[in-house]
Amino acid sequence: MSDFAELAASIGLSELQLSLGLIGFALLIVLMIYNAMRIRKAEDEEMIDLPASEDPFMPAETNQQSRTEPTLGQSAETSVVTADTLLSSEKIDSLIDCVIAMRFPEAISGDEILSELAAWPKNSQHLWMCEGLIAAGTGMDDVWQTPVASGHYLELQVAIQLANRTGPIGIVDLSDFASRAQALANALDAEIDLPPINDILEEAKALDSFAAESDIQLGINVQAKNEQWNLNEIKNAVSKAGFQLSRDGREYHRIISGVCTYKLVAEQSNFLRDDLSKPAISSLTLLLDLPKVPQSMAPFKTMLNDAHLLAESLNGHLVDDAGRPLVDEAVVAIQAQLDQIYQAMFSHGITAGSSSASRLFS
Secondary structure, three states, rough: HHHHHHHHOOOOOOOHHHHHHHHHHHHHHHHHHHHHHOOOOOOOOOOOOOOOOOOOEEEEEOOOOOOOOOOOOOOOOOOOOOOHOOOOOOOOOOEEEEEEEEEEEEEEEEHHHHHOOOOOOOOOOEEEEEEEEEEEEEEEEOEEEEOOOEEEEEEEEEEEEEOOOEEEHHHHOOOOHHHHHHHHHHHHOEEEOOOOOOHHHHHHHHHHHHHHHHHHHEEEEEEEEEOOEHHOOOOOOHHHOOOOEOOOOEEEEEEEOHHHHHEEEEEOOOOOHHHHHHHOOEEEEEEEEHHOOOOHHHHHHHHHHHHHHHHHHHOOEOOOOOOEEOOOOOOOOOHHHHHHHHHHHOOOOOOOHHHHHHHOOO
C-alpha cells in the first residue's frame, strides 16, 4: 500500500475522498490569495478616463477604460472628516444603484460612521456612496444626507452603481461590496437589509442593456468644398460661433447655460500644439453625447444650426458618414430617432441630462 493510501486509511477516508479534500483546500487558499491581491489593487490603482466613441450616431464604445470615480473615504491621517471629503452632489438612486439599508438601535454619530468607512477603497470602477438619515426635529421631515462628522443618524444607506459605460457590475465587485456592507453593519451594531446577490446581478444586466440602447453619440460633419482649411481659419470661425477651447487643445466645447452641449473636433488636430497656418484639415465634426444633455435644450437643433453657420463661414457643406450631403429628409429621420431615445429614457425614469444619466453614461 502506498504512503498516500496509508494516510487516507489512517484518517478513515478513501484515496478519492482525501484527494478531493486536498484539492478543495488548495482552491480555497488560491481564492484567499486572489481576493487579497484584488482588494489591494482596487485600493491602490488609479483609474484612467477615456472619451466615449466618436462615431457619429452610433452607440458609444463599451470597451473604454474606466474612469476614477469620486468616492467616499477618509485619509488615515485625518481625524476629522468634513463634507468636502465625501460625495457632495451625487445622490443615491435606486434605479441605477444597489442600495443596502441599515438601522441603528439608537442614533449614531457621523464621526463613528466615517471612521469605519475610512478603509473602503477610494478608487473603484463602480461608484459607491453613503447617506444617513438624520432626525430634523419635531414637526419637520427627516433628511437623508451624506454623513458628516458632527451629524447623528438613525439609519444608513450604502449603495454601489450597478452599471456604467464599462458594463454591468460583476459578481466579484458586488460580493466584495456586500461583504464590506455586512462588516460595516456588524461594526456599528446595525440591522441590515441585504438584497440577494443574484437578483442584483440580473438588475445590473438589465440596466446595462437599457443603457446600451440609449447610448448614442451623434455627429454632424462639415466638409470643405474646395481647398483644405488651416487651424487658424477654424479657430477664428468656431470662436466667433461661441465655442471654447478645451484645456488640452484637442477640441472645442459649446457651452450653453453652463452645460457642455456638444463638442467640435478637427480630425486629429491639436489647436495648442500643431501649426495653425498649415492647410491640412478637410473636415470638422460636431459631436453630441445624447444621454448627457437635456432634451429641453434641443441640442441637435442647436448643433445643426451651428454646423450650418460654420459651413457658411468656412465654405463647406454638411455630409453624413459616407460623405453624402446631409439632406432634410435625413435630418427629420434623425430627430425622430432622437425623440424615441429621449422618450425611452424618460419612461425608464432616467431622463437625459439628469445626474443619474450622467453617472450611468460615464
